[in-house]
Amino acid sequence: MAELRQPIESGAPDPKPYMHPVMVKNYGKWVFHSHPRPGVLYHRAESGDEIWTVKAGTQRQMDTYTIRKLAEIADKYGDGYVRFTARSNIEYMVADEKKVEPLIKALTEAGFPVGGTANSVSMVAHTQGWLHCDIPGTDASGVVKALMDELYDEFVKCEMPNRVKLSTSCCEINCGGQADIAVIVQHTKPPKINHDLVANVCERPAVVARCPVAAIRPALVNGKPSLEVDEKKCICCGACYPPCPPMQINDPEHSKIAIWVGGKNSNARSRPTFHKLVAAGLPNNAPRWPEVSAVVKKILSVYKADARPWERMRDWIDRIGWPRFFEKTGLPFTKYHIDDWKGHRVTFNASAHIRF
Amino acid sequence: MAKQMIETPLLDQLESGPWPSFVTGLKRLAKEKDMMVDLLGQLETSYRTRKGYWKGGTVGVFGYGGGVIPRFTELKDENDQPLFPDAAEFHTLRVQPPAGMHYTSDLLRWMCDVWDKYGSGLIAFHGQSGDIMFQGIKTENVQAAFDELNEHGFDLGGAGPALRTSMSCVGAARCEMSCYDEARALRTVINNNLDDMHRPALPYKFKFKFSGCPNDCVNAIQRSDMATIGTWRDNIQVNEGLVQEWVAKHGKTELVNQVINMCPTKAIRLVPKDQVAKGDGYSVAAVDAQDCMEIDNHNCVRCMHCLNVIPGGLLPGKDKGVTILVGGKGVLKIGATMGTVIIPFMKLESDEDFEKLNELARNILDFFAENALEHERTGEMIDRIGLVNFLEGIGLDVDPHMILEPRSNPYVRTDGWDEEVAKWNERKAAAKAG
Numbered sequence: 001m002a003e004l005r006q007p008i009e010s011g012a013p014d015p016k017p018y019m020h021p022v023m024v025k026n027y028g029k030w031v032f033h034s035h036p037r038p039g040v041l042y043h044r045a046e047s048g049d050e051i052w053t054v055k056a057g058t059q060r061q062m063d064t065y066t067i068r069k070l071a072e073i074a075d076k077y078g079d080g081y082v083r084f085t086a087r088s089n090i091e092y093m094v095a096d097e098k099k100v101e102p103l104i105k106a107l108t109e110a111g112f113p114v115g116g117t118a119n120s121v122s123m124v125a126h127t128q129g130w131l132h133c134d135i136p137g138t139d140a141s142g143v144v145k146a147l148m149d150e151l152y153d154e155f156v157k158c159e160m161p162n163r164v165k166l167s168t169s170c171c172e173i174n175c176g177g178q179a180d181i182a183v184i185v186q187h188t189k190p191p192k193i194n195h196d197l198v199a200n201v202c203e204r205p206a207v208v209a210r211c212p213v214a215a216i217r218p219a220l221v222n223g224k225p226s227l228e229v230d231e232k233k234c235i236c237c238g239a240c241y242p243p244c245p246p247m248q249i250n251d252p253e254h255s256k257i258a259i260w261v262g263g264k265n266s267n268a269r270s271r272p273t274f275h276k277l278v279a280a281g282l283p284n285n286a287p288r289w290p291e292v293s294a295v296v297k298k299i300l301s302v303y304k305a306d307a308r309p310w311e312r313m314r315d316w317i318d319r320i321g322w323p324r325f326f327e328k329t330g331l332p333f334t335k336y337h338i339d340d341w342k343g344h345r346v347t348f349n350a351s352a353h354i355r356f
Numbered sequence: 357m358a359k360q361m362i363e364t365p366l367l368d369q370l371e372s373g374p375w376p377s378f379v380t381g382l383k384r385l386a387k388e389k390d391m392m393v394d395l396l397g398q399l400e401t402s403y404r405t406r407k408g409y410w411k412g413g414t415v416g417v418f419g420y421g422g423g424v425i426p427r428f429t430e431l432k433d434e435n436d437q438p439l440f441p442d443a444a445e446f447h448t449l450r451v452q453p454p455a456g457m458h459y460t461s462d463l464l465r466w467m468c469d470v471w472d473k474y475g476s477g478l479i480a481f482h483g484q485s486g487d488i489m490f491q492g493i494k495t496e497n498v499q500a501a502f503d504e505l506n507e508h509g510f511d512l513g514g515a516g517p518a519l520r521t522s523m524s525c526v527g528a529a530r531c532e533m534s535c536y537d538e539a540r541a542l543r544t545v546i547n548n549n550l551d552d553m554h555r556p557a558l559p560y561k562f563k564f565k566f567s568g569c570p571n572d573c574v575n576a577i578q579r580s581d582m583a584t585i586g587t588w589r590d591n592i593q594v595n596e597g598l599v600q601e602w603v604a605k606h607g608k609t610e611l612v613n614q615v616i617n618m619c620p621t622k623a624i625r626l627v628p629k630d631q632v633a634k635g636d637g638y639s640v641a642a643v644d645a646q647d648c649m650e651i652d653n654h655n656c657v658r659c660m661h662c663l664n665v666i667p668g669g670l671l672p673g674k675d676k677g678v679t680i681l682v683g684g685k686g687v688l689k690i691g692a693t694m695g696t697v698i699i700p701f702m703k704l705e706s707d708e709d710f711e712k713l714n715e716l717a718r719n720i721l722d723f724f725a726e727n728a729l730e731h732e733r734t735g736e737m738i739d740r741i742g743l744v745n746f747l748e749g750i751g752l753d754v755d756p757h758m759i760l761e762p763r764s765n766p767y768v769r770t771d772g773w774d775e776e777v778a779k780w781n782e783r784k785a786a787a788k789a790g
Contacts, residue, residue, distance in 0.1 A: 004418040005503060009554060010511045011547035012522065015454035015539050018463055019529055028528035028537060032598065032668030043530050044668075051530065061491070063381030064468035064477040071461035071468075082464070084457040084481045086523060086574050093530070111376055127484065130402035131395075132427060132448060132491055134410045139402065141378045142370055149373030174687050175484050178578050210731065212689045239688050245411060252406035265578055267570035267585075268661045269620050272577050274692055286403045287366045310614050310665065341691055 020081040020093040022051050038158045039114035040100060053091050054078075054103050056112040057123050057148065057155060060088035061131065061141050069110055077103040087123045087165070089116045115156035121164045121300065123155065124148065125177055129170040135242050136170035137185035137255040138284050143168050146288040147183070150297060161307035161316065164300065165265070171250075172237050178263030180313040181299060182275045183292055185284070186258035190234040191247035195221040202227070202244035210239045257282040259295050261325075262314035273314045276322075279331050295331070302328045321355045359390045359442070366403040367396065385477040391492060392476055394440035398431055401439075415447050415495050417502045420554040423450050423512025424498060445494045446476070450487035450513035451505060452521050452546075455539035456529055457482065466508070474501035485563065486523035486574075487513040511550075517731075518556035519721070520563045522546050527568035527586075533663065534568035535586025535676040536704040542566045544710050545717045552721060559728035562721060569672065570660045576684070577695045581734040582720055583681040584713070588673035589701055591653045592639045592663070599641040599649065599669035611643060615662050623655040624662060641669070677703045678713075682720065682746075683735030693735035696743060698750075700757035716750075723749045753783060 016024055026045035033043045041053040059066070070090055074082050077099060078092040085091060090112070092103055104114050116122055124147060127133065129140030147166070148155065154164075167176035168183040176182065198204070204227055208216050215233035219226055227247065229240075238249035249255070259282070263275030278299070282291045306328060307316035317325050326333045339347045361383075370379045382399075386392035398409055415426035425448040431439040438444040453459075467488070471477055476492025483489045493501055502512065513521030522545070525531070527538035545564050552558060565576035568586040576583035603611055608626075616624045627633075632640050632648050639651040651662070653673075663670045680702070681695030699716070703709045720734070727749065728737040738746045747754060 004499070007417065007419040007502070007554070008506050008511070009550045010506070010509055011550050011553075012452045012511075012543050013454040013509050014543065015456045015458040015529070018454050018458040018460050019456075020458075023529045028534060030528075030530060030532040030534070031595075031671065032532060034667065043532070053530070057375065058481070059376040059378040059381065061378040061381070061478060061480050063385045064472050064479070065384050066376070066381050067464050067468050067479060067481075071464040074461040074464075080461045082459050082461070083526065084453075084459070086482075086486075086525075088481060090481075113374065113376075125484065130399055130408050132410065132425070132446070133408060134412050134427065136408040138406070139399075142367075142403070145370050145373070145375055145377060145379075148375035152374040172687060174692070177484065177575060177686075178692070206730070210689065237688075250407060255406075263578075265572050265575040267572060267577075267657075267659050268664060269618055269659055272572070272694060274578070274694075284406055286406060287369045308613075309610075310618060310661070 018081070020051065020079060020095070022049050022095045023081075023093065025049065035118045035158075038120060038156060039104065039117055041117055050095070050097075052094050052097055052100050054094070054100060054107065054114060055085070055089050055091050055116045056107045056114050057116055058088055058090055058112060059141065059145065060123075060126070070112070073103070073106050073110060077106045085116075087116070087125050089123050113152060113156050115158075117158065119158040119160040119162055120156070121151050121154035121160060122166060124183075125165070125167040125179065127168065127170050127175045133170060134245075135238070135250075137187065137238075137250045138170045138257065139286060140168060140170050140176075142287055143170075143183060143289055143292070146290075147293055147296060150293045151300070154300065160300075160304055162310050162312045164303075164313065165263075166296075167263075178265060178273075178275050180261065180263060180275075181296055182260040182263060183296065184258050184260060185255055186280050187236040187238050187249050187251070187255050188281075189251055189254040190229050190231045190236055191238070191240060191249045192251075193227065193229070194246040194248070195224060195226040197246040198226040198244065199224055201246055207240050207244040207247070210243055212237060212239060216240055252284070255284055256280060257284055257289070257292055259292070259299070261299060262317055264312050264314045266312075269310075269312075269315055270318065277337060278325075278329070280336060298331075299329055324355060358386060358388055359393050361386060361393055362397040362400065364396050364400040367400050382478070389476055390442040391446070391494070392443075392478070394443035395446060395476065395492065397440040398429060398443055401431060410446070415498055417499050417512070420512060422515040422518050422554060422556045424448070425450065425515055426495075443492075446492050447495065447498060449475075449490040449493065449498070449501060449505070450483065450485075450515055450521065451490060451510050452513045453482060453486065453488050455522075455524050455542045456526055457486075458529070470501060470504050474504070485513065485521045487521045512554065514553040514556075514561070516556040517558045517560050518554075518562070519546070519549055519552040519558065520561050521553075522564045522566065523574045524566035525568050525573040527566075531568060532668065532671060533571060533586075533660065535588055535672055536568065536678055538566045538568045538586070540710065541584055541678075541704060541713060544714050548714050549718065549721060552725075558721075558725055560731050560733055562724060562734065564717065570658050571664065577681055578684050578692070579686070580684050580695065581682065581724070582717060583684055583695045584704075585679045585681065586672075586676065587658045587679050587701065588676045590673035590675040591637065592651055592656065593671040593673055594639050594641045595669050595671065596641045599643060599666055602666045602669050603643045608643065608647075611649070615665050616649070618661055620659055620661070621655050621657050623652045623657075625650050625652075639670075676705075677701050680716070683733075683738045685733040685735040689731075690736050690739055693739070695735075696738065697755075697758045698747065698752055700755055719750050753779075
């Protein structure tokens with residue numbers, strides 16, 4: 001084996017060598033944008049220079065054939081420059097408006113949906129799931145593929161009151177992030193402990209420390225040092241599972257899926273908000289999760305019909321109130337919707353403000 | 357050359373439908389790569405049993421302690437042999453993209469060449485922390501793949517209790533809302549602290565994110581321990597021609613309903629031309645022959661709504677800078693927390709400004725390294741020790757912009773009141789003296 005080389009600690013690369021020359025030239029000097037059609041953005045700089053961006057959805061987990069295809073389209077129909085968004089959409093920048101239509105055609109023919117701009121339903125920000133994660137309760141790419149097949153029309157059109165951001169997460173840690181609608185695994189049973197393995201695999205004090213409700217304590221089980229869970233206290237969050245894989249939290253039947261709405265990243269209008277639980281107990285029904293799609297589509301259709309222009313999901317619910325949200329969507333309201341975690345009383349209605 | 361394909365009836369159902377299918381991609385790779393045949397076998401098993409089968413481990417490159425996500429299969433037969441041996445090792449290299457995620461077609465193709473040569477051919481653009489994820493490589497190939505990427509200007513990202521790969525929005529490259537050079541800020545902060553990324557020794561992960569304006573397109577306030585958000589402190593700039601163009605197209609009713617009524621602080625009014633407010637702090641645009649739209653900038657909270665609705669007609673002011681928030685994080689362990697304002701405004705233009713940002717970042721990282729408990733994020737640490745202790749620890753003065761409202765309970769010992777008042781007065785006097 002050759003001698004090992006020292007790494008070059010170069011960090012995050014300078015983007016300028018890979019940036020469209022019109023964007024380099026007008027860096028920090030843009031003054032206007034418009035939205036000529038779904039999937040297309042137009043930007044104008046102080047200098048009068050113009051650039052068109054065509055945005056397309058991808059499967060995020062891409063084989064090299066797909067990536068080479070995207071690169072070939074950039075060379076043939078674009079200017080050879082692309083970027084990716086935080087939601088794994090690809091953007092092609094072109095300095096000539098005449099290139100826009102052929103580019104859209106090429107992307108569409110190659111199977112990449114053009115859209116995702118302005119008031120569309122975005123591609124789902126998502127996680128790794130069964131494909132690569134060590135603690136997943138479900139898949140990620142598959143849930144997303146199934147959802148986006150159903151929401152395809154809303155991605156390529158811009159008919160929502162405002163933009164809708166989606167996320168999915170394959171465990172309660174929620175690596176997918178906050179979103180207007182978030183699809184997240186929700187475990188419903190305490191971990192099943194393999195007591196033969198705990199002592200060898202887990203650093204027991206660290207596992208005890210991870211539990212948000214202090215439900216885990218060291219114990220001797222069958223003469224071996226292990227851990228036990230106070231199942232009455234356990235909130236089934238799964239926090240003990242990453243540091244201690246013998247505390248299996250994932251369950252083919254009892255790991256369910258919950259839906260959360262009203263997370264907003266932007267400061268526009270109201271301050272940023274976290275998403276709120278609206279539905280739970282949905283089955284982890286691979287490979288197409290139809291029950292999840294049905295609830296997401298129901299919420300979207302009510303929002304689309306009822307919200308006013310520029311109201312994000314959360315703005316709309318703030319206007320109509322949560323009782324009406326449950327009424328209009330037909331989703332049941334249960335005791336599990338009432339928060340009981342630290343700080344929960346600020347989420348209660350301490351007023352006589354009631355909508356009738 | 358590749359082994360016999362495994363039947364995947366469940367995954368096959370994800371090949372139909374209009375959205376691009378990752379399964380079709382995996383199958384394409386499986387024609388050439390035995391690793392992907394077996395990866396499909398394991399994934400199909402997960403779809404059937406609804407269980408995951410990867411475990412972590414220790415795999416890395418020479419000189420670094422992090423950046424590779426090791427994955428070993430747990431699907432074994434009765435003799436402890438992997439059921440899908442060619443995917444028994446399926447590690448990921450996390451690689452930092454150019455800030456703002458810009459690529460040329462040549463760069464994409466070169467990355468494909470590298471990954472076809474050493475790995476599975478599966479790449480994600482990008483993971484939730486912003487890394488390019490080169491997925492699927494055996495332990496024996498990890499060093500060679502990294503060497504080739506690294507020699508061409510690409511470096512591993514963060515994993516474990518370390519500084520993580522960062523994200524910045526498209527920003528100055530293509531957006532009129534951009535209030536600072538996001539890519540420069542990202543590279544300044546990240547590239548000066550790489551030791552904390554490559555050799556994980558922090559209490560837990562630490563994330564910086566950079567958004568050019570309060571639209572916060574990279575979710576910095578919710579997803580990062582230190583969020584740098586572009587803003588401005590003078591008046592919203594008005595291009596009256598573009599405002600009038602917008603009103604001509606959309607009508608005055610939409611202006612009232614979609615712009616003026618949606619301002620969160622009621623800072624915008626429609627007023628007859630002869631009653632427009634005089635003095636500084638107001639942005640004014642005539643919308644037609646009778647009326648003006650008048651913005652009270654001292655009461656504007658820079659939420660971006662009116663700028664978003666009338667792009668180009670209303671633009672950020674000229675006196676640009678950033679607001680800094682600390683302590684955003686995900687669920688574990690106390691619940692998700694948003695960042696909290698610790699610097700309402702600082703300039704970010706000159707070399708000295710960027711050096712100040714760099715020092716602040718280093719200062720916060722150091723305080724976190726020394727004071728957080730194991731597996732505690734910055735937001736949790738602040739929750740435990742209190743904001744005031746955190747501010748004192750990093751040497752920042754209190755400011756009313758940091759809170760929504762003062763305390764409502766009397767459970768506080770105030771015997772240092774006079775000294776604190778004196779400090780406040782001193783700071784006010786110093787600010788006045790300029």
